[in-house]
Amino acid sequence: MNRKKIILIFCLIVTIAFFTKLFWPFGEPPIQTIKIEEAQDINLNYYGESEKIHGGGHPGCNDWAPLIEFTPPVTPFLVRTIEIGACLKPEVTKQSVLKETFEIEIWDENLTVIGTSIHSISIFNEFPNPDWTEIDIPDVEVNSKFYVLTWFGNNYNKIYIGAGEDSFPYGYCGRKGGIIKEKKEDLKKEHSCAAGWYIAAIGTRAPNVIIKLVGINNTPIPNINVGLWKSPGVINNTLYETGGRYTNSDGIVSFHVPPDDYLIILNLRDLPEGYIYTEKIKITVTQEGITQKTVQLQTKN
Known part of the structure; x- marks a missing residue:
């Protein structure tokens, strides 16, 4: 086999490996996303x-x-x-x-x-x-x-x-x-x-979870896409989530979900300039009453 063919085969293998890793990490099946039933429209x-x-x-x-x-x-x-x-x-x-x-x-x-x-x-x-x-x-x-x-x-x-x-x-x-x-x-x-x-x-x-996003001086932050993931996130290659909803003019978004532990997820691309959300906040939803959580967004140093 001449050198040109060897180089061509090598490049082909590298290309296949790259896209396999990009779209389906080796040894791991794709993550299945399931919408939480009670959160469905x-x-x-x-x-x-x-x-x-x-x-x-x-x-x-x-x-x-x-x-x-x-x-x-x-x-x-x-x-x-x-x-x-x-x-x-x-x-x-x-x-x-x-x-x-x-x-x-x-x-x-x-x-x-x-x-x-x-x-x-x-x-x-x-x-x-x-x-x-x-x-x-x-x-x-x-x-x-x-x-x-x-x-x-x-x-x-x-x-x-x-x-x-x-x-x-x-x-x-x-x-x-x-x-x-x-x-x-x-x-x-x-x-x-x-x-x-x-x-x-x-x-x-009607909601049993109410989340409010605030920034500096407790100023409400509207138009941020917020969702809930069943904690701790990916379980056996399956992610249970609510789908996203946008905060209103008061920085509030609400959901109805079964009692369980959840992680609050934000679309980082929606955040106003200068704000960050580095750690997913955990909340616990119970059978009784409404779970309310105020999320204080941090600013970049």
Whole structure:
């Protein structure tokens, strides 16, 4: 075998060894990641496994709007996200509605408004590409059935919301402030294409873990991706974790997990300049009450 072939074979072996070490350390199988069951999101919808958006309904008028009733499988339940299957109308572009907004209201079973938030209409896809759009809202805790109102007001003629029979008879017409104008069954003949709007609610069990991140002078640190790992981390090449959630404007993030020992994990790329998090903090979650932990981030020397 000539020298050139020997060098070529050697380079090939080194290359294979490098990538094997990079993607699968020799002698160690890949780490399997399993999401902790109770930390998983719960999607409340009337559409089964199908994610296809078909049909098209207008999102109300300037004096009424789509209102959907939901019943959570567990209580207390924390509503975190509203999902809408929609797109802008053909003549509307994202640029043209950058400053246009709509509101989301959460009502309890007594039609009392318990949560409200304002969002830009530009978050929706342009026509003809309807898709599911997830809209994060401030956490709202509910203890029984609840309602979601999507109020577009005078902007109702700028968007299509996917619609069909799926959510009938849980679709209503509503007005801001906890007013049900009429049930969809009363308008089914008049608005047959909008018997059920494609609107879903996503949430979790109410939290039993609350974590707060603070910096210098106990200043809250928002927008940091935080997660929990089952302690001590990797167990038999398996990592049990919650997935990440971002701290709110008060530096707070919450989870619901089974009783056990956990490690608090931060996405270091999210940390503000000058801060470090070098050691994973351990917390113990018990059957009773809520586990609360304030994490004081350190500064670089």
